[in-house]
Amino acid sequence: MRLFGRFLLAGLVLVGGGLLFNDASQAGYPDKPVEFIAPANPGGGWDLTCRMSAQVLKEAGLVTQPIVVVNKPGGFGVVAMTDITRNRAKDQNVLVAFSAVLTTQMAIKKNPFTYKDVTPVAALFVDYGAIAVRKDSKYASFKDLVEDWKKQPGGISFAGSSPPGGLDHIRIAMMAKALGLPLKDLRYVAFQGGADALAALLGGHVTAFVGEAGEIAGHAESGTIRPLAILSDRKLTGIFEKVPMAKEFGVNVSSANWRGFYAAPEIKKENLKFWEETFGKMVKTKQWADVLEKQAWVDLFLTGDKLQKFLDDELAMYQNLAKELGLVQ
Amino acid sequence: MIEIMNHLGYGLQIALAPINLLYAFIGCLVGTLIGVLPGIGPAGGMALLIPLTYGKEPASAIILLAGIYYGAMYGGSTTSILLNVPGEAASVVTTLDGYQMARKGRAGPALSIAAIGSFIAGTIGVALLMMLGPPMAKVALQFGPAETFALMVFGLSTVTSLAGKSVRKGLVASTFGLMLATVGSDLPTGILRFTFDIPKLMEGVDIIVVAIGLFAVSEILSSAEEMRAGEFVVEKVDRIWLSLQDFRRSVGAILRGSFLGFLIGVLPGAAHVTASFLSYTLEKRLSKEPERFGQGEIRGVAAPESANNSAACGALIPLLTMGLPASAVTAVLYGALLMTGVRPSPFLFQKHPDVAWGLIGSMYIGNAMLLILNLPLVAVWVKILKTPPRWLFPIVLAISFVGVYSVNRSALDLLLATILGVLGYCMRRLDYPLAPVILGLVLGDLLEQALRQTLMISGGSLEIFWRSPIAMTLFVLAAAVVALPQVLYRGKVKPAVES
Known part of the structure; x- marks a missing residue:
């Protein structure tokens, strides 16, 4: 039995090793490992958004803390959004991938939450x-x-x-x-x-x-x-x-389906600013340009008020469409 | 053929590079552990280790991740046999005879045949993958929604061989599984069903949560009861290794399981699970003593454990030859390849021969590694059974709950597993079989989805099934699986239907 326990331990250490494989410590935000949540299974668009961004951010040295990509699938993003708004509203170290799926869902009233319940950080590209x-x-x-x-x-x-x-x-x-x-x-x-x-x-x-x-x-x-x-x-x-x-x-x-990240509703202003600036630097790197070309993605970088307006306009458009198409009463 | 051998030589050369050998070994080791520990499955495990592949050669990355995949297929049988706790969904069927073997003191032979069967099937699977990849890919494409529906019906027909004494009780159990499958967001319309406003339930009920609850928790409840009554007996292990006679008895099952598993693996739908259930049914139908199945028949372990390994090879075909990830696991591989800058496409073999052939080469080596790794472990695992049950059960329960929690990190899953455990205990007491619940749950989603897609395509007409020879053949096979034993065994054994 002790042996079994030892194997169990070895397994946990190995699996955990995947998470803690990076070394980093530096003053200032983020002072802890950052979590990128892909609210879908591995291999899809949200997953790729998280993993590609994490990779480029690390390679370009823009984020020194480890970035851990976590898959939290369910309800086309609703499960992750529920978790963030209800349980992790103050969490400073988490970003979640989102896309036009959110605005279309809002238009047909399939998601109890909206982008107003969280903090949109940036749109990074369109497909x-x-x-x-x-x-x-x-x-x-x-x-x-x-x-x-x-x-x-x-x-x-x-x-x-x-x-x-x-x-x-x-x-x-x-x-x-x-x-x-x-x-x-x-x-x-x-x-x-x-x-x-x-x-x-x-x-x-x-x-x-x-x-x-x-x-x-x-x-x-x-x-x-x-x-x-x-x-x-x-x-x-x-x-x-x-x-x-x-x-x-x-x-x-x-x-177009844009993709980007949102943060917890109560992220601090200076931390939001950190991510806006960091993503701003990321989209200018050579590595990111390569990613875009390989994936046939088109660059689109929006933050702050511009992003807000973009989301408002898109939601209005989809709401009109949904009515015209008879998808909502 | 010579061309293939040249390519294979090239692939082995890549796979034998020290760094890739190391990656294959890490993959196989982690895969075995993921398989052994109930809970987190191969897809989740692979996703966790993706960061290890950053900045590595694409061939190394896929060798590592694929090692986890087929390694998990090896490890999954361990807890199924020893503790009646399926390590992952493809090993549920192994519990039927594997655990009975362990109770009768034959845990060693059961674990050995699982490892040897996995090795043979894995090797046959990768050989078939290498030789038949592109033509098999064409077969897979023939399976549209209509054919997939028929395949799922065929898969469900195997319930008659899992049912134990009463077919009626088997049908009730599988219907319960089908009902569980309806929980969640309905794909064709997006409407939520039976979610009771609990966000967690929108994605449905996780198979591994149900499997652990139903099998592990209920096993502990009923064993504890037997223990109090002084009836819980695990016979002493008489021998650890397999006898030649055992091997001879299983070799046919292993070979049939290998080929069947490979074929099912290529096709869409829950490949490993369907493959293991179908191969078990096949063996039971072919056997002269079908009544031995469920009582500790070694073929009942050899067949499904072989089938799920070769299914893992088959499932790689759509990804490697067409760039289409057909399952959750291959989707992770797809994502990982994209990350390393390789876009899986129909040209993978031409454009990135190092990735495709390196992977194939590494799978031959990885299978050998897994056999060497797993056979000595048999002696270690068997010792677990020497632990006094009063210590063993709480530990198993703890491991099970850690496993359940690790799937989605959700406390609700713990509650679900507990409820299902109590339910499973009641089902045992009333003599209802448990495996059909898992079968229904796994196939239910795909079954319904495929039917509705078919009807969308045909505009509501059922004629589309008539026009598909593949679908009609599968329907006939399903009918044969259900009807034949009733005809063949009449008078020979007791009628299967309860009076």
Whole structure:
């Protein structure tokens, strides 16, 4: 039994070692290890936001304290937000990833909390919406797809990774609205994540994929799928350089998912300022530029009042949309 | 073939670099520990160790993390066999015969066959992965929502072989599991079901919390009761090592488990869990003495423990050949690769051969390491059973609760595990089998989700199932699994249905 105990101890020490692997001590804030919470499972967009930022912040020496990335999945971010607002309102050493998922959720009243219940720190980049089909699809261009869609609005199935009322669904609905198609006929199939939705597309089980450019970058590059349009108001670079924007076909829809961090509601002013400045330095580093290019992300840096206004505007837009689309009464 | 051997040579060369050997070893060791300790599963363990891979070569990073993954598949059987506490969800089925073997003084052979089966299956799995990767990936893509639904129905049909004496009680237990699966945020509509405004329940009930509560806590309750009545007997361990006869008896089960597990691993849906349940059912159906299953049949340990290891290899295929992480665990690998600057895509083998082939090479080596690591441990683990129960049970309970807490760091989970423990105790007293609850819980989510996705795609028409030969075949197989034993064993053994 003693041996078993020893193995147990060794295990805990090893696992714990992963958390405490860094050495650092320096005067001033943060004086303790910092926690970055990804309110979803590893491998997704929030997780990547946390891990990529943590990596660049460490490599560039902008934060000397260890940064620990913790996954706290549940309810598309609600579980983590509940924890922060209820139990950790004064915690100075925690940042949580957030994105447009929060504003869409607020618009359809799926989240009991809002960004006003926490302290938004910064938006760091955007990932634009994209529509894609399989490489051997009969739709050679966005125009073909749209024409067929107009003829039979219920005949085209879109696979996405947000729940109904979520961003991917809203993207389809916005396109349908721009084309004057009846919204009740839309066929949007929700999958557990971008990868599952892509697999359904590659297997030929759905007509098209709706998601974000970053999610399909690898497949667009290798040619297994054909990106038909980017839902943006500016051309993307890199892999998506030659992919047209939806508005070039008269479908005036732009849909970006921004990502960033929020802090506890009662974070001190000077600590908030530290993070605003630190992220400001981070987005200017070479390492961050590399990250953006690899992930097909587009840079967007907002803090303070600008971020507030951005969030207010976006929420108003989604609230209007949700009403028009009949997602809320 | 020669080309593959050349690639493998290249992969082994990478894997044998001292630093990568070290990483493979750390991965296997941590994986074994994560598997042994109930609670935190391979995905969680891997996420914890991602910081160790910062700034490392991509090949080293994936070798380390994959080691944790298949290492956990080895370790998961230990507590299932010794203590009736499943170390992770894929080992639930191992408790059925493994724990019975331990009670009969055969913990040593049970642990040994689990390790040897895991080694053989892991090696076969990685060989199949190497040779059949791209064609198997195409098979996996054939599984859309309709086919996935049929696969889940097939998986559920195995409940008839887990049911013990009464099929009816097995169905009740699996229905309870299916009901537990409905708790949480409903994917197709996002509507909350049975969450009672508790945020923690929005993500549903964690499988490992249910498994530990239902198995471990209830085991301790009923053992404590037996102890008071003086009925709790663990027979003395007569031999630690496996006899040749035991091995001969298991070898067929190991091989069948390896191939079946690999196939199920490639397909979408809770691969390891489904694979272990299906291979157990297969062995029971093939056996001339099905009544021995559940009483300490060594094949009932060999088959699922082999299947979950080769399933781990199969599950890597969608990630390596298509850049699609099909499970929670491969999603962590996907994220870790992105972090090191490698974007998983259909071109991974061409663009980053060091990562793909280095991983394959390291898996051969890692499997050997795990066997060498685990066989001597058998002698250590078996000693645990010498601990007087009055000391052992509180310790097991403590470890179990630490495990439950470690999953989400939630006190609510502790409460849930306790409630489920009491429930599990009642189920034992009333002779209801426990494993079908886990089966229902694991498959329920996917089952419902796949059905609703299918109906979204088809616009509500069921005809879509008719048009899919794969789905129809799986439905027929499911019907056969349910119906055949009733026909075949009629008159031979007692009818399975209670009067």
